[in-house]
Amino acid sequence: MKISTIIFMIVTVIAVRGNDDFRTIDSIRQEAPCSSQGICTIAADCPKGKLVEQSGLCPTQRSQGVECCYGLSVKETRCRKHGGSCVSAEEFCNHKLIYYEASDCGNGFKCCIRV
Structure with a gap:
């Protein structure tokens, strides 16, 4: 193989x-x-x-x-479920608001939590 x-x-x-x-x-x-x-x-x-x-x-x-x-499942890794959206890696997002474990933002994107 x-x-x-x-x-x-x-x-x-x-x-x-x-x-x-x-x-x-x-x-x-x-x-x-x-x-x-x-x-x-x-x-x-x-x-x-x-x-x-x-x-x-x-x-x-x-x-x-x-x-x-009181929190989301530890297995929940989708950006939107954490209150965020996938944005271009170049777009500004305060580093404290980036959800690095997001599994649904593709290459060149990051999850920015919206407050």
Whole structure:
């Protein structure tokens, strides 16, 4: 097998897995008991220390491991979901507002958080 074929297969597996994470994140419904405190997300994917202490605030999805969280899932790497937009790398954006982990801004672009 050629090295380029192996690299393509590895990149494909990584991309598909990332899409599965996004499909899971997008399938979670926000529920009223949580909406005043945070957002419903998979508890295991809630950033450390950000899980709302009171459990059961996402009652219809609790059996799937969904709980109320003060932050976005650690697997959420899309720019727009962090309140940003992909802009040209040359466009000014305060370095404190750049989300460097954005996975959806292509080459020559960066994620600038809009405030």
